Amino acid sequence: MLNFFMKRNRKKEKMNENQTLEAGGESEKQLSNNLLENKVELENMFANCSDIYFRELAVGKQHTPCLLIFIQGMVDKDVINKSVMNSLMTCQKEVEQPDIEEIMTACMQIGDVQDFTMFRDMVEAILTGDSVLLIDGNSAGIRLKTSGWPKREVTEPVTEAVVKGPREGFTENINDNTAFLRRKIKTANLKMESFTFGNVTKTTVTISYIEGIAEANLIAEVKSRLGRIKVDSVLESTYIEELIEDAPSTLFPQIENTERPDKVAASLLEGRVAILVDGSPFALVLPVTFTQLLQASEDYYQRYPFATAVRLIRFLFTFLALLLPATYVAVVTYHYEMIPTSLLISIAGTREGVPFPAFIEAVIMEITFEALREAGVRLPRPVGQAVSIVGALVIGQAAVEAGIVSPAMVIVVALTGISSFAIPSYSLAFAIRVLRFIMLSLSAFFGFYGMLLGLLAVLIHLASIRSFGVPYLSPVAPFSMQDMKDVIYRSPWWAMEDRPALTGRNNRRRQKFYLKPRVPKTNKQG
């Protein structure tokens, strides 16, 4: 049986290879020096592609036939008109017999120009939005960097908004994204290594790190994990995330997703590595620990006492998001003696006449809430508000009045829903949302006993995960007093003297010691 499966898999693998080769359509073909031949070849290749454009020109005094090829919409029209066409037309009178060298050096009013001889390079150039100039009688072509397509404006990150702090977020354009980082970290040690992934999509993926801070081992590990990726497409950074993470079957994210350039920059300065994927506004940052997922970038932009207080509230609400419905159900079904009498009486009063057991009630309400939330994401913006009002009214008011759910349950579900938004990392919040249902079932069947067992299992699981060699629960377990400065409380910046030990051990010292501001001595006397 096992053998059979393996055979089938092997067969599949072969098939996959064939397919990808076909899709890539690559060959080692050289350009011909006959323009017509090249054109025919290209036209065959781009048959049924209405967006490709061949512009025939005559250049030079001899009116040598040339061909400008680009894909409409992927090139900047202004650049084509003003720089390319204009320069070709003006040099017409001066050049006798145009060749590649001459055109490139003397004619082109454009910055990024390359020549090529391979057919494959030409196709790639066209597909990435550059335009290509072929000249009759030359077995080479010129690649003109004319790419320019509609882009989204730089906007505030939707998933990680802040009150205080930079408001720009990554866009879908990788060049913009790398520029964001470069603008924040102005050192030649900030390295950007680009790779292309996806046989069909040819997506640029850039690894970013700071040499001298990030560990060489980590960089090598990231590269080796990326190296084994052979896929046909990479459309979003999650494609890469799922292909390189340590424990693929866990609920918990082991790589951080962020839209914020400042967060990535801060991570790079801690010795972590970022992966940027073209077409995705989400950068991957690794390694990541559980506590880092509970830190918001605003923690570092508000003054530290406030940041610490907010962080404590966030910890509390993370627990509530995970355990509140489970606790409520356990108390109401098993452990009435654990709450004050008056509270028990009120709860019992609200539950009077509710047809479902607390567990069923909780599951109905939680699922409804999740559905409302999901619908809220999908709904067109103008409709969204109406639906959320209807949802709140129907679920909250009408269900209580009809006696289907108890008001106490509505409070519990609403509070739980709010709490899950207090978790800064969307992917961690998702893990907790799913675990909540497991906890709920455990406590409904086994009371606090089951809930505690579940909690223990989660804890053991968390302790067993690693993210690129860093234990997921560090610096709490394994414990590191030095790194506790940024876990429960956020130390003031003058006390953040060292980088985190597990990623920054190459270059521990972040700043001068004893930077704590104090009253100048002269003032004391006066």
Added chain:
Amino acid sequence: MAQMNKWILLLMSIIIILPGCWGSNEVDKIGIVVGLGIDYVGGDSPILLTAQVVDPGAMESQDDSGPFFVITSEGRTFFDAIQNFTRHYPRRLIFSHNKVIVMGGKYAEKDVTEVIDYIDRDREFRENIWVLTAAGAAKEVIQTELAIETLPTIGIHIIMKEIQRTAFANPIQYYDFSNRMKGEMEVSAVPLITIVDRESKVNEQLAKSGEPVERTAFTTNKEISLEQTSIFKNRKKIGTIDQNASRGLLWLRNKLNGGTVIITGNTEEAVSVQITEGKTTITPVVNGDQVSMTIDCEGVATIREVEDDSDLGDPKVISDLKKQLEEQLTARIRQVIEIAQQELKTDFVGFGQHLYNKQPEEWRRLNDRWEEIFPEIAYEINVDITIESVGLITNFD
């Protein structure tokens, strides 16, 4: 690996088999008992239990039906009676929120061993419930309504917590009661609840003074009143002491947190004094079979009300008041000890306990004959009260 999987399977099945949801009981399927009364009725089922059960729906809807109902059950034993509740009450009763346990007069005088044994053994009853005795039937106390508090036993619970401030009774919690009954002395003092028709009494008095008042719909017929204290010995109630003695007992037990004393000196007018702190040290002195006790009471008091026009700015007046106050307190304490030594011949004032704590060897020697020795114990009471304040004003005019 296979070995490990087996273990995991075993553990999983243990989780599922051992607890499980048959222990579950939705909160709307339980009856929350907040007060329990025990009476002795004799016959085949001598134990009569009266439970005050919350009606959560009525609490919520605020309609006319009361927020609680009183159910009764008889049985051969305590446990039997509890089980018999299920014969006529549909919900499972839970006792973990019970606040008060009241023992009826007859039951207390018979024997309370049974209830102590049951509550000690049971996992639902809390140790900090208040123990009370009723002058008559416990059922009457359980079914008597209380002003403001929707649940009367919750009201009793609050009274018990607050009454230590005014020092009218000796509230005792179950763990304390149980320990004392099982301890060296086997004596305990438990507050006694009487049911009085205060409304009629007050109206009668008003009528007598020439200002009669109509009875209105808002008035209740019966109210609870806490004045006396029941004394238990060998798990039986052997007697009661009155209000003044109860307050003296608080001094002797070093449980005093406050209290008022009305000083009626040589004149008709009285001075009201509030005691805000009190501390008692009892030192036993043993000389052969002769035992004597030195009782040192220290306290702080504030003058709250003065009827005559004596000048409180005068230190002599204050020291005079202090002297009268101390005399009055000494009399209270003496009264308790006299009752203990002569009337009840029971050491509920705790002399034996002090001897046991301070001179265990002597106690062991005298333990067997304590019954004979106790009535003969000589004692000396020294009360020292500091009058700290006279309030916001010194004199009225």
